[in-house]
Amino acid sequence: MITAVQKPFDEISEMVKGHDKLLILGCGSCVTVCMAGGEKEVGILASTLRLFNKQNNISMEIIEDTIERQCDREFFDAVKDKILRADAVLSMACGAGVQFCAEVFEGKRVLPALNTRFYGATEQQGIWSECCAGCGSCVLDKFGGICPIARCSKSLLNGPCGGSQEGKCEVDPENIDCGWQLIYDRMKSLGLLHKLEENEPINDWSTGRDGGPGKIIREDMVL
Numbered sequence: 001m002i003t004a005v006q007k008p009f010d011e012i013s014e015m016v017k018g019h020d021k022l023l024i025l026g027c028g029s030c031v032t033v034c035m036a037g038g039e040k041e042v043g044i045l046a047s048t049l050r051l052f053n054k055q056n057n058i059s060m061e062i063i064e065d066t067i068e069r070q071c072d073r074e075f076f077d078a079v080k081d082k083i084l085r086a087d088a089v090l091s092m093a094c095g096a097g098v099q100f101c102a103e104v105f106e107g108k109r110v111l112p113a114l115n116t117r118f119y120g121a122t123e124q125q126g127i128w129s130e131c132c133a134g135c136g137s138c139v140l141d142k143f144g145g146i147c148p149i150a151r152c153s154k155s156l157l158n159g160p161c162g163g164s165q166e167g168k169c170e171v172d173p174e175n176i177d178c179g180w181q182l183i184y185d186r187m188k189s190l191g192l193l194h195k196l197e198e199n200e201p202i203n204d205w206s207t208g209r210d211g212g213p214g215k216i217i218r219e220d221m222v223l
């Protein structure tokens, strides 16, 4: 899933300043799972903003709603009227949802309430970690199911570097495991250590972000 965290409240209150009617719009998918922008978070943010506005004599009508996904056009139908009546939409979706909302309702001010972080998984309640960088050419088969691009701080395909110490990454030894130590340990447990003796060729990064904005066109699905 795509993970995100809420922006600091000061940044949000400054961003929405001057709008008389604000719709806070949640997203029922990834950001609900990572507890950043679902129905519950919409309610909490709306209450906090109302209180802040009251304390600061700011007049602002705040409307709340949440749709299933903000990255799919069809789900906006349910809130179309609310969006059109609002001066601005404070979207609690990931960056893709915010942009798509602004595209669907061209001319409407759409503001981001979240900072989108990464593609990750839920390690345990309240802890999410990055697993994939969307490189467009998956090599997980070669590394025992651990991604060297997302989980090595330097995205090394031939690792580790000289900064790996006691299983920790030199970038932040307190908090970051060395991705290459994880790969080594996994390959060892799978009896596949010999595979790491093969050098990975220079990577073609053009299938990911370095190749410009990505687009997937499935001719068999396009109407």
Ligand code: SF4
Pocket (backbone or CB within 6 Å): 131, 132, 133, 134, 135, 136, 137, 138, 139, 140, 147, 148, 149, 150
């Ligand atoms: S190799 Fe690429 S697609 Fe596969 S998990 Fe890593 S970043 Fe994601």
Ligand code: SF4
Pocket (backbone or CB within 6 Å): 151, 152, 153, 154, 155, 156, 159, 160, 161, 162, 163, 164, 165, 168, 169, 170, 171, 177, 178, 179, 180, 181
């Ligand atoms: S210490 Fe490990 S994770 Fe950190 S950059 Fe070097 S190989 Fe990558």
